[in-house]
Amino acid sequence: MSAKPRIERAALEVFAAHGVDGATTKLIAARAEVSEGAIYRHWKSKDELAIGLFMAAHKRLSDLIEAEAGAVHGVEAKAAALVKAYCTAADEDWTLFSFHLLQLHHFLPYYQDDGRDPVTLVETIIKYAMLKMELPPGDPRVVAAMAIGVITQTAQNRAYGRLGEDALSAHAPLMTAAVQAVLMAR
């Protein structure tokens, strides 16, 4: 079988476990059962490999949020959609999702600011809902952060092994109620 997908999987696992800087090309190659040189047939550098994987996760999550939230109306439903988007991303590829979650700050410099990242998307939804008086007023940046925090911290604790092996979606009802509560609270 071709080495490229094996390398991607291996890299994902190693990056998630050790961080981008802590991961070595040797480890990735060994885990993929491939020589180190094989990596460089497909990527220019270790960082390019890492960025590619990260951006894939980033795009997937953003797309899911846009799709789910765009398909429904009203803040309550949009909150549920947000939780659903995160849970779908987490359930369909937990390694990719947790890599994105835990290594986010490593890639901040590479962020293109096109407003299509999860935080900005949620911020926009909240701003709009405030305009329509569906939400009480308040700094949308903070409200967005708090709402997302409900989900991401739960996911983080799962990644840390504090929540057992259940899928993230197992906690979706609880998270949905909490996100809705955060949005309305003031």
Add this chain to the structure above:
Amino acid sequence: MSAKPRIERAALEVFAAHGVDGATTKLIAARAEVSEGAIYRHWKSKDELAIGLFMAAHKRLSDLIEAEAGAVHGVEAKAAALVKAYCTAADEDWTLFSFHLLQLHHFLPYYQDDGRDPVTLVETIIKYAMLKMELPPGDPRVVAAMAIGVITQTAQNRAYGRLGEDALSAHAPLMTAAVQAVLMAR
């Protein structure tokens, strides 16, 4: 002036910016205006330096939570106390706080499981409140994660430069209301 505190400050800044693995002893020494060797007069290794700083932040935050939450009664007040504890830690030394926040997962292996970390403390408070029927039932591990997420994600976004330069405590009222809402939501 003695080099040790200068090294601690420099290391904190470099670790927070580049991560533990991404930080080099050369960079730390340069920033502290000290030779590399000086570091090793006070610490056995780069990792020991990092762990020491991390544990200081960890202990400070845990102590604040225990003190603030222990001084009041009722979940509402304890929620406010939790927010206050985080804000105090963040305001009194933002560099130390953000280092702890962003590099947490690097130090998970070193965690001693004495129940005195922030998450477990909050979990215990929640369990007790549920027993006393002050809170609706639900997985305390998840509820604790969600409540803490409200605060930590806000802090993270501040660290990412998305919230301006205001102190974290500037958002305390909003966060307090949100945490209380999360606790009661179901």
Add this chain to the structure above:
DNA sequence: AGTCGGTATGTGAGCATTTACTTGCAAGCG
């Protein structure tokens, strides 16, 4: 007060090792 000696602190050149990455070669394949 002065000076001796031991210890703590800081230097900077340098060490062994590890790191990301390259290169020459060969096999697979349409």
Add this chain to the structure above:
DNA sequence: CGCTTGCAAGTAAATGCTCACATACCGACT
């Protein structure tokens, strides 16, 4: 054949850390 994919061995640079040496500090003893 021509092109892609993979390997094994290598390279130059960087990294964490050490060590011989220099200086500052500080109490004890005359």
